[in-house]
Amino acid sequence: MENVRLIEVKEEIMADNNQVAAGVRERLRNTKTLLLNLMSSPGSGKTSLILRTVEGLKGAVKLGVIEADIDSTVDAEKVAARGIPAIQLRTGGFCHLDATMVTQGIDALAAKELDLIIIENVGNLVCPAEFDTGAHKNVMILSVPEGDDKPLKYPLMFTICDVLLVNKIDYLSLSDFDMAALRKRVLTLNSNIRIIEVSCKTGAGIEDWIAWLKKEVDEFK
């Protein structure tokens, strides 16, 4: 039998994606466009939050949106109806966006001279956390009906985010969601995360979110 040899490989499996992501960050740094990656479970309010954000930033920030959906254009149509440039990426069954897919979206928005691009990632608390999209800031939504135990199940997502928006706080009185327990769990995972309680339905807390976002966009200039 032929001799078996050992070859040292020593390579990061994600190296390709990480390199593309770093390129995206630098490219948008040069055009002074802040790229924000918005992640959450399906149905927690990503599109509603984007619509609230469009309203809150009106006249102050030039915004574009990259929508990712497994196979529909519903979300992009809602955003485009508000006069905001929106690109729909169909992920064709993929559970997350990677930096190459995001690059396609940015290319399609490139002519618009935007201050801010929001990526609405695929609804999923697992896979999007593992793939660097090239975003400068990662933001996640957890909605009250999902429960306060999600940091126990999906710690990585909470670990990588700069902001946690706790949405649907108008449901709090109907549920046994423990906000103090949630905060404790999340801050144990990530002491730098900013937690903002909002309701996209009533508008509660949205001004805190908009204030954070405007400050980030201004500082990026």
Added chain:
Amino acid sequence: MHELPITESILKIVLTHAEKNDVRQVMTIHLQVGKLSDLEDEWIQRYFDYLSKGTIAQGAELKIERTPIMLQCNACAASYPVEIANMSDSACPVCGQKDSKLISGREYYIKNMEVQ
């Protein structure tokens, strides 16, 4: 669910190294994957078997070493391992502080491979 792109990436790297080293057959590939990754070993192997058909890596066995999740205390800088289920309720075993940062557990790394 993202086993597929990860596996594609593994195969691409393996074939590049195989070509550079005049390999006839890849037999075993040693990987290091952090415990924070939710990838299932069995599924990575199944995807690999599917994707590698007709290449010199066909039939290769993936051996996955799981690297521990390590946190470093922000107060006293001690580092300590945790399990995924305890991460959001962990405290530093040295000083008791809960404020920590993740220092490992997210690895996706190809160490080496056995070839003929």
